[in-house]
Amino acid sequence: MKSLLRKFPSTRLRRNRSKNSLRSILAESKITVDDLIQPIFIKENLSGYEPIQSMPNINRLGANVLEAELRNIVDTGIKAVALFPVIDEAKKDSVGTEALNQDNFLNVEISKIKDLFPELIIIADVALDPYTDHGHDGVLNKVGDVDNDLSLDVLKNQALSLAKAGADVIAPSDMMDGRIKVIRDALEENNFKETVILSYAAKYSSKFYGPFKDAVESAKFFGNKNKDTYQMSPANKNEALQEVAMDINEGADIVMVKPGMPYLDIVSSVKETFKVPTFVYQVSGEYSMLKGAIDNGWLSEEVMKESILSFKRAGADCILTYAALEVAKEL
Numbered sequence: 014m015k016s017l018l019r020k021f022p023s024t025r026l027r028r029n030r031s032k033n034s035l036r037s038i039l040a041e042s043k044i045t046v047d048d049l050i051q052p053i054f055i056k057e058n059l060s061g062y063e064p065i066q067s068m069p070n071i072n073r074l075g076a077n078v079l080e081a082e083l084r085n086i087v088d089t090g091i092k093a094v095a096l097f098p099v100i101d102e103a104k105k106d107s108v109g110t111e112a113l114n115q116d117n118f119l120n121v122e123i124s125k126i127k128d129l130f131p132e133l134i135i136i137a138d139v140a141l142d143p144y145t146d147h148g149h150d151g152v153l154n155k156v157g158d159v160d161n162d163l164s165l166d167v168l169k170n171q172a173l174s175l176a177k178a179g180a181d182v183i184a185p186s187d188m189m190d191g192r193i194k195v196i197r198d199a200l201e202e203n204n205f206k207e208t209v210i211l212s213y214a215a216k217y218s219s220k221f222y223g224p225f226k227d228a229v230e231s232a233k234f235f236g237n238k239n240k241d242t243y244q245m246s247p248a249n250k251n252e253a254l255q256e257v258a259m260d261i262n263e264g265a266d267i268v269m270v271k272p273g274m275p276y277l278d279i280v281s282s283v284k285e286t287f288k289v290p291t292f293v294y295q296v297s298g299e300y301s302m303l304k305g306a307i308d309n310g311w312l313s314e315e316v317m318k319e320s321i322l323s324f325k326r327a328g329a330d331c332i333l334t335y336a337a338l339e340v341a342k343e344l
């Protein structure tokens with residue numbers, strides 16, 4: 014780059030940093046409400062709010078307070094939420110049967126929300142972990158590993174039931190091979206031609222999901238098992254590009270990288286390589302470590318915005334973050 018060869022004092026990079034207004038108009042990346050998506054936990058049979066121990070300020074919501082909470086979110090200008098259900102333990106089994114019940118808790122709530130807030134974009138996860146008694150995202154084979162092809166059929170039907178309920182965006186987070194094609198074909202065949210597929214394309218097998226398992230109460234089922242045979246190894250980057258390429262070819266409209274902060278190099282490469290809509294998920298553990306440090310007075314509140322800005326700088330179009338509402342209020 015020629016400009017980098019220019020010499021002091023003809024070049025003083027501090028000139029452009031000398032005033033607030035100058036810094037502001039020269040900012041290469043900015044956060045607006047359009048960049049923020051709020052993930053929400055809704056719990057079956059709950060009334061009111063239930064704090065999540067490992068996620069400061071985040072609650073499980075009962076159906077009776079969902080409207081008020083969504084109103085808060087919509088009022089800030091946020092346009093999309095990602096819903097995660099906490100399912101009655103008695104309804105969990107080894108194959109996630111309840112996920113396919115068209116009248117299950119999540120589907121009923123999705124329909125209600127679409128009536129109340131027709132413009133709000135609802136993103137619904139496709140994965141069986143809220144519904145299985147082993148906490149895995151798919152169906153197990155005889156040796157206890159998640160069976161790819163058996164899982165595809167269930168996930169396809171789960172996706173269809175979510176689309177029928179009114180979800181605008183279907184977000185497969187299961188990491189089975191071939192699931193985007195199976196889901197896209199099923200949506201087309203059933204005339205859901207406008208249902209968007211947001212693929213968790215590069216989803217790593219990460220310990221940063223810890224608090225989420227607590228939030229959806231799958232932790233006690235899951236114990237100290239892991240998802241290493243289907244989620245990606247944190248060591249790999251080329252493989253992430255392969256995952257993304259596959260999902261785009263199979264019909265994904267948007268791809269996502271997850272977690273966020275420890276994987277900014279992946280966000281950047283995905284965006285530069287494919288130039289398709291690219292989302293990033295600042296996951297539960299990332300949120301909790303920042304929030305925990307802020308609450309302890311070890312870090313200033315501004316780190317939250319700084320972390321979100323880092324996603325924009327890396328090339329992300331949208332950020333799923335538990336801090337969406339609080340950050341949107343400040344914008």
Ligand code: PBG
Pocket residue numbers: 138140142150186187221222223224225226240295296297298
């Ligand atoms: C489940 C799912 C997970 C998250 C979103 N969907 C957990 C997992 O895969 O183990 C994690 C989100 C977070 O940690 O905030 N398929």
